[in-house]
Amino acid sequence: MLVEEIMTPVDKLVIVPQMSSVREILHLMKVNSVRSLVVEKNGPNGAYGLVTFKNILQSIIAEDGDIDLLNVYDIAASPSISVSAKLNVKYAARMMVRESIKRLLVIDNNELAGLLTMTDIITVMMDEIEN
Secondary structure, eight states: OBHHHHSEEGGGSOEEOTTOBHHHHHHHHHHHTOSEEEEOOSSTTOOOEEEEHHHHIIIIIITTOOTTTOBHHHHSBSSOOEEOTTSBHHHHHHHHHHHTOSEEEEEETTEEEEEEEHHHHHHHHHHHHHO
16 A cells, blocks of 8 residues: 555645744644645745644743744754655654554655555554454
8 A cells, every 4th residue: 555545635725934933833633633734835845834733732842932932943853754655654663663653654756645644554554454
């Protein structure tokens, strides 16, 4: 099975500009019921990023950061670890386990294709067990 078969496609992701405030992204996360947001690249040759609850906790709570002074650029993981849509899911799963990460951006030709999460992989496994 390939990553593209189980990933969340780009049209279902919440994508934010690098200069969005942390307050704005927390609101977007709440409204969209998501735990991560994709951060736009800063140009055609730039890199996409990812901002998660963990990034927010590290920057705001653990580092005594000010929610109104920080923006996405300050806290996002950029470039984010990514895989190709044509990669076999088992290799993506191995990378996730080895690197202790829950989400991978799916990037092809430096363009965002989607997002792969551990939940996506586990859901497919559970569905296969039921069949």
